[in-house]
Amino acid sequence: MLAMSKYKLLGATALAIVTAVVATSCKDKQSTGWQYAPNMYEHIAxxxxxxxxxxxxxxTAQVPPAGTIPVGFTRFDYPNTRAGYDQASAEVKNPLPSTPANFEEGKVLFLHFCSxxxxxxxxxxxxxxxxGYPPPPSYSKGQSSRGGAMxxxxDGKIYHTVTYGVNAMGSxxxxxxxxxxWKVIMYVHHLQTL
Ligand code: HEC
Structure with missing residues (x-):
């Protein structure tokens, strides 16, 4: 009795495998066979x-209209050139309020990224x-390689520098x-007074 059911089970398994192979084998090379939830593969979008x-x-992929910016993106329309650096210096101001919390965060970021x-x-x-790394000039006593005292x-010059880098300093x-x-820049302004 036990032997019988063993063979039956074996037979059923073999039949199931053969059926599965036949059912899923491709008729033509382009066919993806049977799909579960085909709208996951062939969606309407x-x-x-x-x-x-x-x-x-x-x-389908359209170029966004001129002037489009991604959500959450902050514009900085000053190119990585000497003229862009000078123009940023004249026009760009720190938009964040000068609060102790911003200053403290700036300090932490400075110690991690700049120190x-x-x-x-x-x-x-x-x-x-x-x-052996070439030392940057002191913020309080040094001279900028682009002229003037550090x-x-x-605001604009430092933001331009942190955004693009300068010489040996990366972006x-x-x-x-x-x-x-901007938080880091608050802290750099403090270091400029030391
Ligand atoms: C890998 C080393 C390195 C790191 C990290 C670094 N800097 Fe610099 N930085 C330099 C060097 C070198 C210079 C001098 C470049 C030159 O003028 O030739 C410089 C110059 C500057 C200047 C002067 C720019 C000017 O107009 O003359 C500022 C401001 C500055 N860095 C800010 C920062 C801030 C803020 C950070 C952190 C976010 C930072 N740096 C991280 C190496 C570094």
Whole structure:
């Protein structure tokens, strides 16, 4: 009795496998076979790289209209040039209120992101300078490579520098959000007075 049911089970399993293979084998190479919930694969929305009759140029991925900015994006329309640096200096001001909380956050960000080179007190004596990295000028006593004293660097000049970098200093645009950059700048202004 037991032996019988073993063979039956084996037979049923074999039949199930054969049925599954036959049912799912492709008739033509393009076929995806049987699909569970096919609207997950063939949905009604257009793929971005598909042709699209709804637009004049027939493309789904449309170029956004001129002047469009992503949600949450902050514009900074000053190019990475000397003229852009000077123009930012004249026109750009810190939009954040000067509160103790912003200042304290700026300090934390400065210690994490800037002090390895600029030093904890902004004197250009960070840890990496002890290992051969060219020391940046002191914020309070040094001269900017673009002319003028470091202590006179304006909001716009510092924001431009943190956004684009300058010479041996890289851009911090991908590490610090515009708001975080402004908090750091509050702290840099403090270091300019030391
Ligand atoms: C990898 C080292 C390094 C790090 C990290 C770094 N800097 Fe610098 N920074 C430099 C060097 C080197 C210079 C001098 C560049 C030059 O003028 O040739 C400089 C210059 C500057 C200047 C002067 C720009 C000018 O107009 O002359 C400012 C302001 C400044 N850094 C701010 C920052 C801030 C804020 C941070 C952190 C977000 C930071 N830096 C992080 C290396 C660094």
């Amino acid at each position: 257009f793929e971005y790289d598909q042709k699209n009759p709804n637009f004049k140029d027939g493309k 390895p080179c600029h030093g904890e007190n902004g004197q250009g004596d960070g840890l990496v300078t002890q290992h 202590k006179d660097l304006t 911090y645009a991908s590490q610090l959000s515009p708001e975080e950059r």
